Amino acid sequence: MELKYKDITEKIIGAAFEVHKFLGNGFPEVIYQRALAYELGQCGLNFKREIEHEIFIKIYRILLVNEELIRSGRKSIGRT
Secondary structure, three states: OOOOHHHHHHHHHHHHHHHHHHHHOOOOOHHHHHHHHHHHOOOOOOOOOOOEEEEOOOOEEEEEEEEEEEEEEEEOOOOO
8 A cells, every 4th residue: 555645754754763863862852843844954845843723722833744734743832
């Protein structure tokens, strides 16, 4: 079975592994975000960082890659 977004998925995972291989553990999250943004750009992927979408009482942090929504994490901000 061929995956619909195999090429994009491989690039994203490869970029994430490259960041982890280079930086390792222990840096603040923002450092990894910036490094991943750099690597995704090097892979030729179009994306936007940390676009906020309010869903009920939570904010979802997402990456937009080639017009497709790919979740990169979820953070709760509490009640408004």
